[in-house]
Amino acid sequence: MNKHKIAIIGSGPAGYSAAIYTSRAEIETTIYAGKEPGGQLTKTTEIENYPGGLGLTGPELMVKMGEQASKFGAITKWEEVEKISSQFSVLSSQGEEKYDGIIIATGASPRLMGVGEEKYYGKGFSTCAVCDAAFYKGKTVYVVGGGDAAIEDTMALTKFASQVTLLVRRDELRASKAMQKKVLDNPEVKIMWETELVGIKGDERVEKLELRIKNQELREVKAEGLFFAIGHIPATKWLEGSGVELDKKGYIKNGVVGGVSWAKGYPTMTAIPGVVAAGDCVDYRYRQAVTAAGMGVMAALDMEKWLESK
Ligand code: NDP
Numbered sequence: 001m002n003k004h005k006i007a008i009i010g011s012g013p014a015g016y017s018a019a020i021y022t023s024r025a026e027i028e029t030t031i032y033a034g035k036e037p038g039g040q041l042t043k044t045t046e047i048e049n050y051p052g053g054l055g056l057t058g059p060e061l062m063v064k065m066g067e068q069a070s071k072f073g074a075i076t077k078w079e080e081v082e083k084i085s086s087q088f089s090v091l092s093s094q095g096e097e098k099y100d101g102i103i104i105a106t107g108a109s110p111r112l113m114g115v116g117e118e119k120y121y122g123k124g125f126s127t128c129a130v131c132d133a134a135f136y137k138g139k140t141v142y143v144v145g146g147g148d149a150a151i152e153d154t155m156a157l158t159k160f161a162s163q164v165t166l167l168v169r170r171d172e173l174r175a176s177k178a179m180q181k182k183v184l185d186n187p188e189v190k191i192m193w194e195t196e197l198v199g200i201k202g203d204e205r206v207e208k209l210e211l212r213i214k215n216q217e218l219r220e221v222k223a224e225g226l227f228f229a230i231g232h233i234p235a236t237k238w239l240e241g242s243g244v245e246l247d248k249k250g251y252i253k254n255g256v257v258g259g260v261s262w263a264k265g266y267p268t269m270t271a272i273p274g275v276v277a278a279g280d281c282v283d284y285r286y287r288q289a290v291t292a293a294g295m296g297v298m299a300a301l302d303m304e305k306w307l308e309s310k
Helices: 015-024 037-045 058-071 129-136 150-157 177-184 290-310
Strands: 003-008 030-033 074-078 081-084 087-093 093-098 102-103 106-110 138-146 164-166 189-192 195-201 208-213 219-224 227-230 232-234 274-278
Touching: 003 015, 015 030, 015 037, 015 058, 015 102, 030 164, 037 058, 037 106, 058 074, 102 208, 129 150, 129 227, 138 150, 150 164, 150 177, 150 227, 164 195, 177 189, 274 290
Parallel strands: 003 030, 003 102, 030 074, 102 274, 138 164, 138 227, 164 189
Antiparallel strands: 081 087, 087 093, 106 232, 195 208, 208 219
């Protein structure tokens, strides 16, 4: 059959879930896996919050998703996309290909600080408390940030950790007033104002944090967990000038997030009809593997319907 041919850009949960649906619908599907195949889950260890994923590690889950997409005929190109056009051409390091539709699922990366944190991923350091809080039962943990996500992460951790301290670089929080209320007078949460994280110590796992308080005093504290909630960077820079509209933080606007339904009946459609988008490159709010996968499926179904209408 293969009446139609589409490109999926990105190989995280959103991209692979979309690919499973489009390839099973007998749409010829090419996945551009990008420079971090598997996306953010490849940086985690155990998975406890992906339905059916218990007992798997993040990398194992992503390999399974990729295999499932391949089983139904999706082709994976281990290439990074440089550009797309409104005529559905995809330019990668290996050349240019034309498609009938494009699904963008390039994800986002948590903002990091460059204080040696990457070495401790899954060993006391995490960028997703909603995912990992349950691993910190009875432990002393620190959260860096001051926005809504930092408050949400802090609250998620209070259910498990014995002590949660929020490290805020300024003397005020950026979070909304309603969110601030949850931590400001909460005896379970300690806040250290005007405090910067400058270093991490520990042989195998996070053991100590080096803090600079009010720009001068250096202090070392014992820590068993460290969470960053200092924002995310959507992987969308390559879309600038393509016609796909981005919000001021670089997230893709589609009908689901962004408040505008560009094409009636196609919630995941971007500003270019025939280009849909899903997952963390669109969604700054939920950012879970399972929500990304769900949105990937929505994008695949929207794409199928749009192609049928042509
Ligand atoms: P934000 O950009 O809103 O906040 C980032 C926070 O991290 C700021 O307080 C910032 O400090 C701090 N920060 C940034 N870089 C550093 C650094 N190097 N060292 C220390 N601190 C740093 O990001 P969020 O992820 O919190 O939120 C993103 C979006 O998602 C927002 O629109 C938010 O409202 C929304 N959201 C809503 C939720 C809800 O309503 N329940 C839950 C989660 C997110 P500073 O203030 O000094 O710049």
